[in-house]
Amino acid sequence: MSQIIEPFVGLHVIAPPDWRAIPSATAVCRCGRSRHARGRERVRVLIEAYTAHRETCTGQPETPETTRSAA
Numbered sequence: 088m089s090q091i092i093e094p095f096v097g098l099h100v101i102a103p104p105d106w107r108a109i110p111s112a113t114a115v116c117r118c119g120r121s122r123h124a125r126g127r128e129r130v131r132v133l134i135e136a137y138t139a140h141r142e143t144c145t146g147q148p149e150t151p152e153t154t155r156s157a158a
């Protein structure tokens with residue numbers, strides 16, 4: 088289990104004002120789904136995917152097979 092310094096749920100986009108800078112985005116859902124994208128096009132795709140996912144998200148882990156959760 089990795090330690091996260093500042094856990095958050097939602098969409099976090101880092102887009103520098105300089106258009107030449109490469110934007111990046113991190114999307115974390117309440118179900119535990121986590122995605123990271125870097126690059127203008129990839130960030131755009133990530134945002135669309137995350138938005139679409141939220142509408143259908145049940146709050147359950149996207150992988151029904153939990154192999155690491157066993158204590």
Ligand SMILES: [Zn+2]
Binds near residue numbers: 117119141144146147
């Ligand atoms: Zn979700």
